[in-house]
Amino acid sequence: MAAITVRQAVHDLMAFHGMTVLFGNPGSNELPFLKDLTARYILGLQEAAVVAMADGYSQVTDRPTLVNLHAASGSGNGLGALTNAAISRSKLVVTAGQQVRNMVGPEVMLANVDATMLPKPLVHRSLEPLAAADVPRAFSESVLASQRGPVYLSVPYDDWDAEVEESVVGQLSRTVAPGSAPDPIVIADLHDRLDAAEAAVLVLGPDVDTPEAWAAAIALAEAHDLPVWAAPSLPRLPFPNQHPLFRGVLPAAIGPIGEILGAHDLALVIGAPVFRYHQWQPGEYLPETTQLVQIGDDPDAAERAPFGDALVTDPVAALVGLADAAAPDPGTPRTWEPEIEPATASATPGTLHPEEVFATLRETMPVDTRYVVESTSTNSAFWSQMDLRESGSYFFPASGGLGWGLPASMGVALADARRPVVAIIGDGSAHYSIAALRTAVEEGIPVTIVVLRNSTYGALVWFADMLDAGTVPGLDLGDVDFVSIARGYGMTAVHADSTAHLAELLTEAHGAGRPTLIEIDTEKTTP
Numbered sequence: 001m002a003a004i005t006v007r008q009a010v011h012d013l014m015a016f017h018g019m020t021v022l023f024g025n026p027g028s029n030e031l032p033f034l035k036d037l038t039a040r041y042i043l044g045l046q047e048a049a050v051v052a053m054a055d056g057y058s059q060v061t062d063r064p065t066l067v068n069l070h071a072a073s074g075s076g077n078g079l080g081a082l083t084n085a086a087i088s089r090s091k092l093v094v095t096a097g098q099q100v101r102n103m104v105g106p107e108v109m110l111a112n113v114d115a116t117m118l119p120k121p122l123v124h125r126s127l128e129p130l131a132a133a134d135v136p137r138a139f140s141e142s143v144l145a146s147q148r149g150p151v152y153l154s155v156p157y158d159d160w161d162a163e164v165e166e167s168v169v170g171q172l173s174r175t176v177a178p179g180s181a182p183d184p185i186v187i188a189d190l191h192d193r194l195d196a197a198e199a200a201v202l203v204l205g206p207d208v209d210t211p212e213a214w215a216a217a218i219a220l221a222e223a224h225d226l227p228v229w230a231a232p233s234l235p236r237l238p239f240p241n242q243h244p245l246f247r248g249v250l251p252a253a254i255g256p257i258g259e260i261l262g263a264h265d266l267a268l269v270i271g272a273p274v275f276r277y278h279q280w281q282p283g284e285y286l287p288e289t290t291q292l293v294q295i296g297d298d299p300d301a302a303e304r305a306p307f308g309d310a311l312v313t314d315p316v317a318a319l320v321g322l323a324d325a326a327a328p329d330p331g332t333p334r335t336w337e338p339e340i341e342p343a344t345a346s347a348t349p350g351t352l353h354p355e356e357v358f359a360t361l362r363e364t365m366p367v368d369t370r371y372v373v374e375s376t377s378t379n380s381a382f383w384s385q386m387d388l389r390e391s392g393s394y395f396f397p398a399s400g401g402l403g404w405g406l407p408a409s410m411g412v413a414l415a416d417a418r419r420p421v422v423a424i425i426g427d428g429s430a431h432y433s434i435a436a437l438r439t440a441v442e443e444g445i446p447v448t449i450v451v452l453r454n455s456t457y458g459a460l461v462w463f464a465d466m467l468d469a470g471t472v473p474g475l476d477l478g479d480v481d482f483v484s485i486a487r488g489y490g491m492t493a494v495h496a497d498s499t500a501h502l503a504e505l506l507t508e509a510h511g512a513g514r515p516t517l518i519e520i521d522t523e524k525t526t527p
Helices: 006-016 028-034 049-060 073-088 132-148 158-161 167-172 184-196 211-222 256-260 299-305 314-325 353-362 374-385 407-415 427-433 436-443 458-466 480-490 499-512
Strands: 002-003 021-024 041-043 065-069 092-098 125-127 151-156 163-165 200-206 229-231 246-249 264-270 293-297 309-312 370-374 420-428 448-453 490-498 516-521
Touching: 002 006, 006 028, 006 132, 006 158, 006 163, 006 167, 028 065, 028 158, 028 370, 041 436, 049 065, 049 073, 049 092, 049 167, 049 407, 049 427, 049 436, 065 293, 073 092, 092 132, 092 264, 125 132, 132 163, 132 167, 151 158, 163 167, 184 264, 184 314, 200 211, 211 314, 256 264, 264 314, 293 299, 293 314, 293 448, 299 309, 314 436, 353 374, 353 448, 353 499, 370 407, 374 420, 407 420, 407 427, 407 436, 407 448, 427 448, 436 448, 448 480, 448 499, 480 490, 480 516, 490 499, 499 516
Parallel strands: 021 041, 021 065, 065 092, 092 151, 125 151, 200 229, 200 264, 229 246, 264 293, 293 309, 370 420, 420 448, 448 516, 490 516
Antiparallel strands: 002 163
8 A cells, every 4th residue: 555644645635625725823843744735825923813814714715724823832822813713613723733742741842731621612622633643534523523613633743754545535535514404394483483473573693694694684584574683792794784674783781682672572593692792781681571592503502592492503594494485586675775874073183083984984995895893992883884785794803802803804805805805903903913914915915904093992991981990000002103013014004184085095905906004093982
């Protein structure tokens, strides 16, 4: 039997699974794996940025995406960004180099002690093969298991030069089909319950942010005249936010959600857990007069929900089935013109209100623009002014972990060059992963980065007031010249001081085909 190295076997399996792009930050333990690599290697200058780039890339491609980190220290650096990928259940295969096998026990430099424990509970599977010959199988398992969320694979670096039979590649070149579609009888029963309800409501989550699901959600809502809410703590937008049936994003608190859903006798939650609360505002989860049914493919989310019935199945297929049952011949979709209030104007010369920024983006950028947003204090302004009419238009850090947005926007742009990408980043967030600018320049990624500079952690100011914390330290950032920083990395960067100037810069950036940073001084606002 012909023999090949473990490295070649894994490289061949990468090719089989279409893993032609690898995001990484290498150290000495990783170099043996990278030898003779044919996949495109996207270098990030810090591991959290690497994970975030891969997360954005995976969310757009909906395919397993390979991440390569350095031993324990690099894995630790990436954990903050991995919190977002875990909540989004992004299809990441996170590999890390381990010391040679006979050096792990003595805990020498760069040994990843208890490697499989390090990333838990942020990954749903964590592996370190017991023998070099098992590395290809473990890699195959990791790729297939990543369909349900991030997986971690630690490999001792002396394994890569070990030999395995060439036939192992064909043996492991396999696929695992997803679960079956929902039972038609169950869909028919849900349809009957919607028909019988006097005041039903539809709550949609990030797992139904696909073109097919958007079309089905619109058809279903219009057929039943259902008010539509987006689930709280929203990382993706599942419904056009200016549609007349859209009511907004549910507040991330028990009491307020209970009051909103309490006005309805049936709440159908599709593609979201029930619920991802944030601020502590207690109250009744749900009144007895409201029935709730949750539909999603995450059994863990279904099991931990504190109320309501759950159907564990493909939420997109369920949504399509319900839409077909409600409107087998939907005819012409409803058309609408957004009723958007004029943007609040800033009273300070040279400073824009966030609403002015978002109104300018809406009026200037193409309708299919993807927005990666990490400016938490401007949430209300964003939703009041933006008009997002296509799926895959909105991305937000799923766990709330900052530093994700800037590098994630680069992964989003790399995944699909057909649609423009704008990163909306608060100055507090920008500090976390500013070195990601170097990757954008080095790879020529055509992303437009809009930095909103208000010199404070605005969201925390709001929280301090809500928690009656009074004056607390650490919320003032001071003024930082992001234009100079970006230019230092070799990026085109300009400061905008008016809406007209911003519109001009956005138009130039969109047509330039290269990364551009636009800095704007903005009024202080709260979520």
